[in-house]
Amino acid sequence: MARWEPNARGRLEQAALDLFSERGFEQTTTAQIAERAGLTERTFFRHYADKREVLFGGSRALEEVFVDTLGGTPETAAPIDAMASTLETVAAFFAERHEFARRRQAVIMANAELRERELIKLSSLSAALAATLRRRGVKDPAASLTAEAGIAVFKVGFERWVGENGERGLADFLRESLDELKVVAAGA
Amino acid sequence: MARWEPNARGRLEQAALDLFSERGFEQTTTAQIAERAGLTERTFFRHYADKREVLFGGSRALEEVFVDTLGGTPETAAPIDAMASTLETVAAFFAERHEFARRRQAVIMANAELRERELIKLSSLSAALAATLRRRGVKDPAASLTAEAGIAVFKVGFERWVGENGERGLADFLRESLDELKVVAAGA
Numbered sequence: 623m624a625r626w627e628p629n630a631r632g633r634l635e636q637a638a639l640d641l642f643s644e645r646g647f648e649q650t651t652t653a654q655i656a657e658r659a660g661l662t663e664r665t666f667f668r669h670y671a672d673k674r675e676v677l678f679g680g681s682r683a684l685e686e687v688f689v690d691t692l693g694g695t696p697e698t699a700a701p702i703d704a705m706a707s708t709l710e711t712v713a714a715f716f717a718e719r720h721e722f723a724r725r726r727q728a729v730i731m732a733n734a735e736l737r738e739r740e741l742i743k744l745s746s747l748s749a750a751l752a753a754t755l756r757r758r759g760v761k762d763p764a765a766s767l768t769a770e771a772g773i774a775v776f777k778v779g780f781e782r783w784v785g786e787n788g789e790r791g792l793a794d795f796l797r798e799s800l801d802e803l804k805v806v807a808a809g810a
Numbered sequence: 811m812a813r814w815e816p817n818a819r820g821r822l823e824q825a826a827l828d829l830f831s832e833r834g835f836e837q838t839t840t841a842q843i844a845e846r847a848g849l850t851e852r853t854f855f856r857h858y859a860d861k862r863e864v865l866f867g868g869s870r871a872l873e874e875v876f877v878d879t880l881g882g883t884p885e886t887a888a889p890i891d892a893m894a895s896t897l898e899t900v901a902a903f904f905a906e907r908h909e910f911a912r913r914r915q916a917v918i919m920a921n922a923e924l925r926e927r928e929l930i931k932l933s934s935l936s937a938a939l940a941a942t943l944r945r946r947g948v949k950d951p952a953a954s955l956t957a958e959a960g961i962a963v964f965k966v967g968f969e970r971w972v973g974e975n976g977e978r979g980l981a982d983f984l985r986e987s988l989d990e991l992k993v994v995a996a997g998a
Binding site for chain 1: 840866888890891917925926929930933950951952954955956958962963965966967969970986987990991992993994995996997
């Protein structure tokens with residue numbers, strides 16, 4: 623019978639990021655991650671399908687937060703305002719996660735396969751947001767462009783947030799990036 | 811000595827797209843492409859490193875057109891206006907290429923590996939455009955956001971263009987998408 627391990631997921635995440643940062647993603651095995659976390663490899667596989675999942679385990683939850691929040695905004699709101707309030711909610715998802723996000727980003731940027739996977743997740747997220755906007759009655763190309771704009775703001779704001787020390791929250795960076803996109807689009 | 815084959819590249823492209831569309835990308839070999847084109851496999855490899863390159867052979871040239879054009883816009887132009895005139899020039903790159911682009915898009919959308927490669931090319935293009943804007947004195951996050959906006963407009967406009975019959979040129983679709991992005995960003 624499986625023993626209950628307090629905060630096994632968090633310990634595995636921490637151990638995985640430590641090892642990925644020290645030796646590189648390719649050179650790290652699931653057995654080493656489990657050992658560093660003081661857990662068995664069996665426990666590792668109860669929580670993650672493979673070592674890549676430690677980095678992407680949150681992607682589905684993130685897409686759900688994005689889609690559910692956007693889908694729940696009032697249909698009377700302009701699409702870009704619906705996206706703005708969605709980004710505020712999404713930012714809360716990353717509260718207390720700055721250090722994890724910063725280290726995860728460094729591991730991903732160092733590995734072509736992981737960068738590809740991150741791009742695919744963002745592309746699938748953009749498609750899900752466009753579909754959600756269409757369901758709310760937004761026509762194309764406005765739906766696709768609002769979704770792409772939201773992802774661009776998220777990407778740029780997120781990268782700036784992980785590049786800083788974490789004192790200012792992600793919401794600030796996302797708001798700033800959206801404001802800047804509006805300024806850019808207005809031709810200033 | 812290599813025999814000169816009139817329009818070998820064009821014939822190989824056409825044959826490759828025909829076969830990819832008929833049998834799928836995975837099921838097609840370079841030998842089959844060469845045979846269908848009435849050329850030898852050796853001739854194929856004089857023009858393309860592998861069968862994937864028939865689809866992505868134009869990516870480097872496209873990035874060059876994007877970067878050279880954006881880099882040559884007057885520094886007094888607002889970044890989004892520099893991007894708008896860059897998109898006009900890029901559209902000319904695709905004149906007479908609607909049928910090829912339409913069929914290429916269908917092949918790429920049907921294959922996960924090819925979709926990934928396309929995303930990576932667009933992401934690298936976005937990074938190159940942001941770097942070009944920074945050299946022109948545009949600060950961040952404006953440089954990154956203008957680049958991402960340009961890519962979003964290109965992607966959405968391009969998809970709409972290949973989805974239609976080719977009577978209207980790509981420039982029209984890119985202009986419309988950029989105008990729509992401006993409307994979206996302004997909160998309409």
